[in-house]
Amino acid sequence: MSTQLKTDSLRSILSGVKRPSRYIGGEWGSSPARQDRKDILQVCYAFPDLYEVGMSYLGFQILYSLTKSLDYADAERVYAPWSDMEESLRKTGTPLWSLESKRPLMEFDVIGFTLQYELSYTNVLTILDLSGIPLRSSQRNDSHPIILAGGPCALSPEPMAPFIDAFCIGDGEVILPEVYQVLHDLKGRSRSEKLSALSKIEGVYVPEIKSKQPVRKRIIENLDDAFYPTEMIVPNTGIIHDRIAIQVFRGCTRGCRFCQAGMIDRPVRERSANSVVNQVERLLKTTGWEEVGLLSLATCDWTNFDEALKKLAPLLEKNQTKLSLPSLRTDADSVNIAAKLQSIRKGGLTFAPEAGTQRLRDVINKGVTDK
Structure with missing residues (x-):
């Protein structure tokens, strides 16, 4: 039975914290929880940082929309609270709730964390603690949600292994539908049965189940065939990157020695x-954003950039929309790209020299000179 938090309780808590819009949901593009479907898997995606940071992360938007599109699963969201909100929750004994249905996280079948950087690990534990969920996997029983984790840091899972039930290694668009199908089919079954079944899925690592076989990373081979949302959640408040985000490619050919993502x-x-171009056109119609960001590790290396720019220019001009390139190398290719953008409204160009001296750039294999 749902213990949806009452409006009076929410008002009392939210009236005493800064930026209460972080915790209320109801944004344009978000979808109501399908609480009428008791047979589907209830998933809550947890971003272990502030709302302003998590709402700027494209992967969260993709996985939210992907899960909403499944017939056997539903998705809601939660973000790490700021210190004033955490203090209020602890003082009143109120459990952390999801944005869509205002339900305590303890009521979900699955809580899925994204591990983008190591400094967020303590926030993972804070979210679990505020939800009344035991921190360690070994302390949980059949009444607790299954705790999943993915993202770049999941490829080095052992630091968080005591706290996570299963890690999804690789591209979530490929793995998660399989994971959710298995957990949906096992609703009402024991926790041990669920974890055993998850361990048999390629790309899933379950720490408590030892295996001699390596876990292989799952990848999307063709990005044009990958799921991409036709709508995105537009925040009610300012966020770090307040724009349409389009990932133009994954990976990198450069081989910089410091780069994890590469x-x-x-x-x-x-x-x-x-x-x-089709994704930009759809999202301009459904979001109302006035800026588009083309994302990758180095957008200047996208071989289709010139063709895309020619097709995007009239579309952006028609909609009076800015174009942002948030990751450019400091080389001749980036200078040429900047010149090609002269006829387009620019939201921002970010250049990454990475090091202040030529010696250090050579050490990290940056391949860029002062000239």
Whole structure:
């Protein structure tokens, strides 16, 4: 039975914290929880950082929409609270709730964390603690949600292994539908049965089940065939990157020695120009955002950039929309790209020299000179 938090309780808590819009949901593009479907798997995606940070992360938007599109699962969201909200929740004994249905996280079948950076690990534990869920996997029983984790840091899972039930290694668009289908089919069964079944899925690592076989990373081979949302959640408040985000390719060919993403996102996979233009056109219609960001590790390396720019220019001009390129190398290719953008409203160009001296750039294999 749902213990949806009462409006009076929410008002009392939210009236005493900064930026209560972080915790209320109801944004344009978000979908109501399907509470009428008791047979579906109830998933809550948890981003272990502030709302402003989590809402800027494209992967969260993709997985939310993907799960909503499944007939056997539903998705809601939660973000790490700011210190004033955490204090209020602890003081009143109120459990952390989801944005869509205002239900305590303890009531969900699955809580899925994204591990984007190591400094967020303590926030994972804070979210579990505020939800009344035991921190360690070994302390949980059949009444608790299954705790999943994915993202780049999941490729080095052992630091968080005592706290996570199962890690999804690789591209979530491929793994999660299989994971949710298995957990849906096992609703009402024991926790041990669920974890045993998850361990048999390629790309899933269950720490408590020892195996001599390596866990293979799952990848999407063709980005044009990958799921991409036709709508996105538009925040009610300012966020870090307040714009349409389109990932133009995954991976990188450069081989900089310090770069985690350039290694774990291999092989390089590109989106076609037509795919990107179609996504931009759809999202401009459904979101109302006034800026588009083309995302990748180094957008200047996207081989379809010139073709896409020619097709995007009239579309952006018609909608009076800015174009942002948030990751550019400091080389001649980026200078040429900047020149090609002169006729387009620019939201921002971000150049990444990475090091202040030529010696250090050589050490990290950056391949960029002062000239």
